Amino acid sequence: MELSRRAALQAGAATAAAWLAGGCRSDSGGPRRPAGPPRRGGTLRIGAFGRAASVVRDPHGTQTNESDYLVLSLLYDTLTAPGPGGVAPRLASRWTASPDLRSWRLELAEGARFHDGSPVTSADVVFSLRRLRQSAIGRSRLPGIEVDGIRADGPRSVVVESAYPNSDLPVVLRLTTFVVKDGTTDPAGAPGTGPFRLEWFRDGNARLVRNDDWYLGPPLLDAVEVQMFEQPEAMLNAVLTGQIDLASNVGPTAGRAGEGRSGLQVLRRPDDMALPVVMRTSDGPFADPRVREAFRLTPDRRGMVEQALSGYGAVGNDILGTADPLYARDLPQRGQDLRRADRLLTAAGFDRGRSYPLVTSDDVPGLAESATLFAHEMRKAGVRLEVVKQDSSTFLGQSKGKAPLYTSYWGTNDSLTFSATKLLLSTASSNEADWRDPEFDAAYRDAVSTADPARHREALRRMQQIEHDRSGYLLWGTADGVDVARDTVQDLPTLPGYGRVQLERTWLSG
């Protein structure tokens, strides 16, 4: 309690500082678009979140620091990568599936070389994928893929076998399939193939320089310097005073403080973080679908986005994977209907005489605020919720996947099937609401076992309808990723989540 009050005071003081410093607000904030083509050169200084004792340098390790993931993504390449319309080629330039969609053949990009000059071969890719699969989190990073199912097919292509038909295998490969050289034993600083070479790395901070031989064309920046920050206040101060050029993912509070300030731009990357309320479906007070429906009908979603996220977000429709190109925008938006909520709660015999704990944490910006707001909103239906805030470890150990009612967060929203495998299927690695729905599972299987786009689309649509109607999720909104940058930084990444690390087309105009 003491700690959180202290943190709140600190945040308040920092915001006040930013406000006090706002002497030079201009009407025309936002990027200053220069005339002429992109320019080469310059060093981009980026602030990214990270904590000293959590630094992980292994590309196949568990990176909780955004700074670590950023450095790794500049230094190493994944096989595929998040793209505007789904997945984009990276180290794999093309891929084809067998008719049963169980076996995928990936061809390596022409001219791909490691930073020490040696060409990338299928042996390197096989070694790296197997290393990832054997890591502590390999089973959830490469679902349905076994070590033996990864093999070379000649020097320039690799075959990956899936235990079940999976039309979305390229999606599975887009995040941490970093490729190192065959036989690498010490992964810290081992040569990569990425757009930047590592000059130095110390204690979470790093400097990388342009890889002129990058197979997708040399990047524009001469160098990228990554500075690790623990708190948004300090990162905001650094970008306000020009000590860094880009405060990456600094969050909505800092975004507000940077808005309209001369020399700065505030960038929003939609669908960055889903912030659902999770209701346990298998037992307890929320097992009755009518109760869950009543909860979904109660909050003022727009109001929550405005208040918990300072407006940097979008209203959700209780479906995860909002940035998927096939997200069902035509499903009717669920809104507030207090009379129906009341009827449903009465019909379900929900006890409104007692209060129910709503567990939350401070893990992502706006999460704890959203819990408080949600509890407030639920009083409109006569439901009393008591917000219980836990620190990260306590939350992960005691509440996630266990508590009857809690706020969760999910930073990968570019794929409906990805969300299904992680959170929604009966076999999901992290089935947060303990939800098991055979019809949903069947719809998922239909979606991933067909190569026919129309059938794929139809099955995805069915999945979303079921999820919308009766899952354990109440997705009131998704938060934008908010970056604050100097207005001389051009063509910054616009993708949510892990897409924010793609800096090869970014350049400096001044």
Add this chain to the structure above:
Amino acid sequence: MAERVSARPPAAVLGRAVLWRAGLLVLRRAGLLLVLLAAVFLLVDLLPGDAARSTLDANASAGEVAARRARLGLDRPWFERFAHWLGGLCTGDLGVSARGRPVWEVVGPHLPNTLLLGGIVLALTAVAALGLGGLAVLRPGGRLDRAIDSGATVLLALPEFVLGTGLVVVFAFYSDLLPAVTTTSTGGGVHDAGMLVLPALALALPQIGWNTRIVRTALTEQLRAPHVDAAVLDGLPRRRVLLHHLLPGAVPPIATGLATSAGLVLGGAVTVETLFNYPGLGSVLTDALQNRDGPTVAGVVALAGLIITSTLVPADLLGRWARRFA
């Protein structure tokens, strides 16, 4: 008093006595540190959640968490893990962090930064507190005395983050004289010396307030002592009175005050490091606690304990020495 001074033992005996006392003090503090370290392991163990859970993906499966628990040895009782860690400590090995890096590699780069900042803060505190406290007692109850006293009270009451934020606003935002945050250089150290100024001030000012009051009180009390009166009446020079009659009696409380400040500075560093992004031990400690990373927490506590002990023991000895002359 005069009898005790004349009955002073010969230098050799005195030297041995001081060594003996220092040895005892160090032993006692080492024992205390050992108990503290055991308590750290126990407390981290008692906290909800564990290192296996905290160092994996949030969506890791139960099986993956269990496998990692076994790998980190979390299935063994805490005292077994503590004994194992302590065994390593005897050979100078701080163990392995929950993320699989040697603890020394995690903590090591931060130690010099903390020592540098802490050293600057304590030196600044000592000089300013002695100077201001001395100035204040020149004319007890005078205008300067009252100004220093109220100034010191305000300073010691200011929370570090309020002070730090104020400093950032004035010196980084409005006047652009000093950098707002610390960035690191290739060596992992502080990029330029100017970055030390604001964190050092944010930490030192409250300590200066607190220690100035201690110095002022201690000197005022000594002023009232009969032997000082006698010295003044004897017509001894002011300088001699201050150095030989006033100060020795005032040293024990002043030394204790400064030693206490050393602990407080380490504590306040957590807040100040966060605010200024200063790469010190405080940030490692908070992060390690959040990760339920027992060996890393214990590593930081061991080093911090060593630092505090090495300031407390001399302060203690200095106090005893001064009492001898009082």
